[in-house]
Amino acid sequence: MNLTWKLFFAHARQQKVRFLLTALAMIAAIGVVLWVVSAYEAIASQFDEQTEDFVGNYSVFVVPKDADEQISPEVLEAVAQHPAVLSANPVTQFRMTFRRAKELPDADPDARRGMGRLGPSVVGTESTEPRYPLLEGKWLDPSSENEAVVSSGVAEALSLKPGDAIQFRTTNREVVELNVVGIVQQVDAGIEFAMTRTQGGAPGGVNRGPAALAAYVPQKLVPKLTGETNAINLIEVLLRPAQKADVLEAAIASASPAVELLRTEDIKSKISSGFAAEGARKQAYFVTALSLLASAFIIFTTLSMGVNERARQLAVLRAVGLRRAQVASLVLAEALVLAVFGWIGGLAGGWLLLKILASAAPNLFPNGVSLGWGSVLLTGLCSFLGALLASIFPIWKATRISPLEAMTAMPSRPNHSRSYVLASIVALVLIAINPVLVYAVDLPESIRFALILFVGAPATVLGFTLLSPLIVLAVERVISPLIAAVLRLQSGLVKSQLSTNMWRTSGIAASLMLGLGLYTATQVWGYSMLGGFLPGNWTPDTIVKFAQGIPLEQFDNIRQIDGINSERCLRITVEQTKLVGDPLKASERDSAVRQDNVSLIGLDADKAFTGTNPLIRLSFVQGNREEALKKLKAGRYCLVPETFHRLAGLNVGDHIEMIPPNRPNDPVKYTIAGIVSMPGSNWITKTSGIRRHFVRTAGIVFAPETSVREDFALPTLEYVWLDPKSGVTSEALQEQLNAHPAIARQGPPKRGGQPTVEDSPSPPSQERGGRAAGGIGPGRRVGGWGREGLQVTSLSDVRKSMRGRGGAAIRAMGWLPLITLVVVSLGIVNTMAASVRARRWEFGILRAVGLRRMGLVKLVVSEAILIGLVASGLSLAFGVLTGWTCLGLVRYVSNQWFEGVATPLVIPWSSLVFGYVLTFTLCFLAALWPAISSGRTEPLSLLQAGRAAT
Known part of the structure; x- marks a missing residue:
């Protein structure tokens, strides 16, 4: 051998x-x-x-490049007549809420949540065969006017079976009832969810492929439901055997509006x-x-x-x-x-x-x-x-x-002070690499990300490892006397516990830092990201939405309701409107706040922004409150979020143009009077029904109420922003509002802050102030039942819910680092055993001169406590720095989806306690057996090891 x-x-x-x-x-x-x-x-x-x-039963799909466009009849004819095509089925897809015609007496009120966050789709089709396997009943007759087939997910959510009926409400408020004749298999909802992934990398975009959660209706019914004719936005194509999808490229190359092929490999890429x-x-x-x-x-x-x-x-x-x-x-x-x-x-x-x-x-x-x-x-x-x-x-x-x-x-203790100082200097240089790459250097994003991943991250770990000797010396000098006093040991015995074998101690501290430090980083990063979306305390607490609208003169009666603080009640008007020219470049790279539309809120500037305790407390990034108020009173001026300055380069005095849904060819121009910080405004619009037409929005824009009502044809009172009286809950306020005569006619109430399928944003329609229809598409909502009732949204309830659900997700992220912490804690046992073995002769001398067994046990335990303190100090610094770096890094990791979101650095001390208590517990348990075994050993046995043991 x-x-x-x-x-x-x-x-x-x-x-x-x-x-x-x-x-x-x-x-x-x-x-x-x-x-x-x-x-x-x-x-x-x-x-x-x-x-x-x-x-399903098809080979490839033809879809518009712009989800809001339709496919021209010429393209449909070219595809259908292509020699490689066996069949081509034109389809119209749009989102419309529908309901069971006869409600079941014991129906689960939460069942509709199975209809998905974005709600179901309606699919108009001429096909004589189902796209997906038929589970019950039969497929619809394309020539009928009263048949529908639903997917299994819809059937489960609404407790439907063949023979039941569902009701639609058209854009003209006419009720259309269709008989359910069959149920088709629905693909996993997660697949369609993956198909909604946007350019920015997050869900919330439009699935331009076939809808899964859907009701299928004859194509001839689509004009009756939507008021739109020739609105084809999907062609289902079945190719002849051995034919490839690419053969259709020439047939659609010159299409106007532009279309493209959605191949199986494209779908697989989306899913993956x-x-x-x-x-x-x-x-x-x-x-x-x-x-x-x-x-x-x-x-x-x-x-x-x-x-x-x-x-x-x-x-x-x-x-x-x-x-x-x-x-x-x-x-x-x-x-x-x-x-x-x-x-x-x-x-x-x-x-x-x-x-x-x-x-x-x-x-x-x-x-x-x-x-x-x-x-x-x-x-x-x-x-x-x-x-x-x-x-x-x-x-x-x-x-x-x-x-x-x-x-x-x-x-026994070599003097390496100079090497420790040098190591610390090198460590600080290495630690600085990642923050510099993230925040201080202007590089192409792909290069920046590669450098962060392959240079910055290893440099950070190595830097903190090299910094550990400095932390060890600091803990020994500052904290060891306190540990000695608590354990009633001589400080000289405790003081040199760790530095006697510096690199062994540093190695185990760095090992623990991997688990505890990354746990700290996940908590700091997670809660900081959550802080960027939490609705801030700069607004009144409650937003009330009257879905059908009530007369404006009813506002004074509303504010006198017992549960409302009448002095802190503001009448607002809301429109979600597209921006002219896409100033935020959402079409090139969308993100949470880089969108092509805004939530425009019209209000009385004096009531909203003046006084010692204004209803809306804004922090100005550009401009000031006094000048902005003067301009807002003058007419078409507005306050925009700071993202308009950072992402679009807009400044005070610049203009933004918005497209009124009732006058799509006549945009209105507003001048920026101020650029303000609005933390959490995205979630305010998301939960309160302010996003009327689109799933996402670039943020809130404040403007004078009179101008907004005039420009966007908003003659009724639909929103009130208020503070309830102390102790009044959103549920109690909703009951009081429902009892008001002007609101009693609104229909059944909706639970504030808890979106259901009816809470989906509604599209522009002709029902208020001559609004023109906004067209249909797979991402557009048309008609439906979502316009009734009263919605009361308490932002404090929203914050509480977000902290609860977000906190659970953040804690889940911390489990892997904690598992790593437990794994590497086995190394602490080795370290403690080696430390005891190396000092057996020293322990024998201490026992011989009078140190008791318990004193020796406490001495070993003190070393474990000191190791825990060193690891905790390293982990806290590593975790906070890494979490802060990740706040900047996340815009590159997630395809810039969180670009523009203001994320304050948050250190969640209460969430960190568990990880640090676990660390000290593991250190104590690791030291327990070596401590007990050394205490039980007789002094003579310890002395027999001789000086060679050290």
Whole structure:
């Protein structure tokens, strides 16, 4: 047997417990990777099947490039007459709410939520065959005028079966009742959700492909429902055998309006980049990187301890002829053996647990579990690359040992103050790289992201690792006297606990930092991002929406209702209107606030913005309140959000043009009187019914009420913004409002802040002030039942709900870092055991001169507490910096979706407590057995170790 391996096995037999603990830690780290990567592989394995299900009985689809446009009859004829086409079915898709004709007495009021956040679609078709498999009943007769087929999701939400009826309300408020004759299979809602992914990367766009959650009606009924004729926006194409979709390119190349093909590969690409798949993919990458670092630190700590403890032994071996290369190979062999054990053990253990879970809960893995090559390769990468990285410094340190060191006393505490200072300077430089790349350097986004990922992130981890000696010295100097006082130990004994073996301590602290620091980063980043969407406290608390509108003169009666603070009640008028010229460039790259429309709010500027405690408290970025008020009183001036300045370059005095739905060819021009900060305005518009026509909006624009009512034909009172009296809940206020005679005619109330299918934004129509129809499309809502009732939205309730749901999601993000923390905590046991073993002779002397058993136990425990403090300090700094950096980074990670959202840095101390308490608990548990065993050992046994033990 090779000499290197003989020496390795001899050392392994001597340190069996250490090797076992390290191998277990490696197995756990690799097992976590296997779990997460297998979850992604399970999702990815369904992409082909999901694509096939979504396409249905067709080969390819022709869709408009602009979702608001229609397909011309010429294109339909060209496609239908193409020799490669077997059939071409024209389809009209639009969103319209409908209801069961006869409500069931025991119907679940929450069942409609199964109709999706955006509501169902209506599909007008001439096809004689269903797109998806028929589950019950029959397919509709295209020539009929009273038949409909619904998808299984709609049938479940509305408790429908063949023979029941559903009702639509047209744009002319006429009720159309259709008999349900069949139910077709509905594809997974997550697939259609993925198809709504926008250019900015988030859902909320328009699915231009076939609708899944839908009611199918004869094409001849579409004009009756919508008032629109020839509104084809989808062609379902079945190609002849062996024909490819590309043969249709020439037939549609010159179409006006422009159209394009939606191929199966396009659909698969959308599905694979959907939120579920994208989230699982990113999680797999994140866990792989995390486990790689964890593996590196676990092995690094073990190798460093081995080199330190065997320094004299290695010197003797060097003295008797062992070459530097053999010393290096000895350390490398130890690292590779640990990597092999971790890889094989992690694969076996993780796979066994996956099989057990799949058997116990088959619904979690509908297609079963399989060990893909991706899992094998990524786990191997984590294990072996981590081992190689971890072995670099120990190999360098081991090969520097001179044979002369075998004959000299080993210094108990070498003085490396200068090297620590140098390491700290280098650390600060490395730590600064990521913030500079994110915030200070103007680079192309792809280059910036690559540098952040491959340079900045590793530099940050390495920087904080190099900074750990400085933190160790600071903790020893400042906090160790307090620990000594609490534990009733001499401060001199506690003070040198960590720095005696600095790099071993630094290694384990950095290991803990991986888990705890990333947990801190996820919480800081998550709550900071949540803070960017939480409605601010700069507005009145409650928005009341009268969906049908009431006479303006009723406002004075409304404000006198008992639950309303009459002094803090503001009449507003609202329109969601498109901007002329797309100044925010939403068509090129949309984001949460980069949209082509705004929520225009008309109000009385004096009542809204004046006084010591104004109803709406705005912070001006450009301009000032006094000048802005003067301009607002003059007429068509407005206040715009700061994103208009940052993203569109607009300033005070510039103009924006808006398109009134009642006069689409006659835009109105408003001059910017001020640029203001409106934190959380996006969620205000989302939850209160202010988004009348479009799913997303660029933000709130304030303008004079009289100008808005005149320009946008808004003659009735539809919105009131108010503060309720103290102690009055939104439910109580809604009851009081419903009792008002002018509102009692509004119909059944809606629950404020809880969107249902009826809460969907409504399109422009002809029912108020001569509004013109706004056209139809797969993303447009037409007619429907969503215009009745009263909506009361309490922004404080919205904030509470967002904190609850958002907090749950943020806490869920923290579980993987906490699992990593538990995994690397096994390394603490090794560290504590090595520390006790290295100081056995020192402990024997202390016992011999009078230190009691409990004193020795407390001394070991104090070291664990100090390690916990060092890890906590490192983790807090690492987490806050990383979270702050990610606030800037997120605009590049998520395809700029969060670009422009103002995200304040939030440190959620209450959420961080759990992670830090867990860290100290793990440190204490890791020290418990070494502390007890050293306390139970007799002084003579400790002294027998001799000075060589140190």
